[in-house]
Amino acid sequence: MRVLSFTACVLLQLASLSVLHGKVRHGQQLREHHWSKHYPFCGGTFQSPIDIKSELLRFDPALRPIEVQNYNLAPDEQLTLGNNGHSLQISLPPKMYLSSLRHRYTAAQLHFHWGSSSRPAGSEHMVNSRQYAAEMHVVHYNSEKYPNISMAVDKSDGLAVLGVLVEVGDFNPAYEQFLKFINGIKYRVQVPGFNVRALLPTRLDEYYRYDGSLTTPPCYPSVLWTFLALTTALYSSNAQDSVAIPLHSNFRKPKLIDSRVVLVSFKEGKYNLLCFVIEGKGKKKDIALLLTWLKKQLLVVCKSLPQWLWLMWHHLLLAVFYTKNVKYYLCL
Template identity: 65%
Template sequence: MTITLLFIIFIACPLASTGAKWTYNGPDGEHDWSSKYPFCGGAFQSPIDFQTQLLRYDPTLPPIQVQNYNLSTNEQLTLGNNGHSVLLSLPSNMYISSLPHRYSAAQLHFHWGSSSLLTGSEHTVNGNRFAGEMHVVHFNSDKYPNISMAVDKHDGLAVLGVFIEIGEFNPAFDKFFKYINGIKYRDQKIQVPAFNVRALLPARLDEYYRYDGSLTTPPCYPSVLWTVFRKPVTISRKQFLALATALYASYAQDSAIVPLHGNYRKLQLTDSRVVLVSFKDGLHSIFSVASPFQRKQVIQKLLVGDLADLADEGLYQLLPKLSPQPGVDKKWKKTKNQGQWSQATQKHQWSNNKVPSNTGYSSSIGKKKPTPWYMGALGTDKGMCFVSLEENVIHQLERYHAKGLMVEALREVVFPDLNLRSYLNCRSDLDLQTIRQLIKERSRDEAVELEQSLTKAMLRQIRRQIKRHRNPNMETTTGHSQATFPKDYNSALTYHRPQRVEWED
């Protein structure tokens, strides 16, 4: 069934939560999150694997600067067990000063493995998982009064991620680890003396990974600017085991005791995102990110320029690659209705100037329409409220008796906007679905011309890659990763849209 979803007016709204039960495993585990929290099955989710081919060096990334992290021991912090992790409250006068907005601290928490599995970080580096990961959560205090108001906004949160490995004893972590027996059970809390929180972070704050992502727990709003430090911190094996064995996810009065460990989410699809890095030493074949000016040029040309000139001017290199990333089909299982769009299908869709029916949108030609939703991206900072979005989408779906399509509909509504914002900030590649939204108002002939130009450009790119493969000394194009080419080169001409994922435990 084709469902026309009205364009949503995003408004500020308070955080709303279903309060549904969730766990990492069992009947309420990850596989069930999206049924109660639809954004968990949506776009721009976290954590991800920092694969070398996703990395782009950005020389403009400044060292992370934190203020007021050295707290007075006269202050008291709340240490608690919420059944999912250990949380330490932080005062809002702690903040990050090196981001476009002021992001004030709210809390920090941990993800870890178990006594038998000493790997439990959420993010990974080329598939390698660390023993644990600490997240220091901040909210955009320039725009929102508290974290509850910020958590569902597209620019609401900034999280500092710290990898933890087992090594030397860490006295900074012992400042509150030594009180951990006071919060053995869910919802238990105690007061602990404050300390220098900066000592929990790596010595170097100038080397990190940066990307746009989400909360890693329900409701999984894609509202997080992630900064994950490159260098891990160490804790001793004894400290790790204290964390992994002393806590329970169940209440003290429960008859069945549930250990609290293995509290990390599985890796998510990259969704056309790239990962900016502030370093390039020790990494081979890492490319510099394209400038925001170049990316704005692409958007302007898509909106008002000659579409055929995009490829001729070399700007096709900032548009979607026509070949899939290697290994994607092996890692993810597609649902029944998710095929791959052939070149002929794409041309048919371009010629009709419509978004494919399963995206939840339709478009008519020749009608005068209001200012497109994307125009604010180049100037004004239009807000996105995910709670409001969810309420509007469910209202539309209920009209068509199609509430079961909630996850797919939300993903299709939010993906182009998130992708465009992230693309302009150099933290994603421009996706074909987003391009469709940008050129919906353009003529059919221009759309077909763009399709043909992209195909020709990709053929030229594949030929260059073949030559480079045969002659490795050939210079690569600065600022863009090398395209991968399959054995069947014709298969590279098939567009691959982001696929919704079914997780396998």
């Protein structure tokens, strides 16, 4: 089963990371239900992650495609890969930024959340209650208003995070650029620069957006979340034995919506395929069977024009096959 293969190979590598001393750890020193005792914001409102459900979505035509700048890093640009106590984290250079928001948000780091060998699903956000294998966050701060991420982290407009759901898929060389360095990592190592854009889905124009928080203590409600609608894939075949102190299941459970609205940049069901056979010359039984089938398939939701065209052609071929001769065939 590919999910188990994914977890046993890639996420087992992640789960084998040693935990830094004195840091907050998922499932270790301070469990999630105790966070609010030490970090009041963790028990407050507008917390993340959330379950992104269809009934929460509101289409906003003003949402433009995400524009990432300087995400393709040269190999001679050294990045710091480390274990920060609750995740695998890669530092990012300040030349990387988002240019499609109201302010300029400069990249600071990216990190991952994942499950364990016993529970492969480890994403923090869900989509219609579906949890994915892992989740990547690319963290940016408002560099127009604040000099660094430390000054921005607790401000209402301080952070902007690109969220990406990761599922099982084909080998992705972009991930291999840094995964090959994580075996046995305890603190920090230097890794060559790579194309961070390749870690993201191909399309950056379809996404969800909402106001939320950090998903780890101190849980400041300072994050503008942009969650890409398409997933990215990861697969690796290099498994290593776990070390003494495993870091795994480092994901927070979904939180209450608190009257928030999730904006969406695209309309689901952008193209609706509605097909009718107006008149056909053939056996009445064949036409009746076709009309019964079409009734079940009367409204097909398509997300793209190519899908709409393919389905229209598919329906037409079926109509010709069943009725032998179609005089009028209409798809809307």
